[in-house]
Amino acid sequence: MLNHYAALLASGGDGPQALGVYSQALALNRELNKPDGEAASLEGIADHHLTEGDTSRGIELLRQALEIYRRLGIRPDIERIQTRLPGLAAP
Numbered sequence: 001m002l003n004h005y006a007a008l009l010a011s012g013g014d015g016p017q018a019l020g021v022y023s024q025a026l027a028l029n030r031e032l033n034k035p036d037g038e039a040a041s042l043e044g045i046a047d048h049h050l051t052e053g054d055t056s057r058g059i060e061l062l063r064q065a066l067e068i069y070r071r072l073g074i075r076p077d078i079e080r081i082q083t084r085l086p087g088l089a090a091p
Contacts, residue, residue: 003040019048039068059088
């Protein structure tokens with residue numbers, strides 16, 4: 001639920017608020033042992049960093065999300081991130 005709210009904030013242009021909500025969602029998903037939600041939170045935080053120009057941090061977070069998706073075998077999410085990563089170049 002928090003990930004969806006954060007995504008709405010991000011799509012509305014409120015990046016700082018979205019980052020805060022994604023961070024809350026990440027902590028909660030970890031506490032509740034919800035790895036799929038954790039990966040989604042990491043992906044949202046990565047998108048924020050990429051938007052802000054912090055490519056290295058964004059790539060690092062996407063790779064963390066990718067590892068979780070691989071562990072869970074969530075193929076569409078694995079493929080989505082694998083498609084994105086080559087297009088990103090760390091400075």
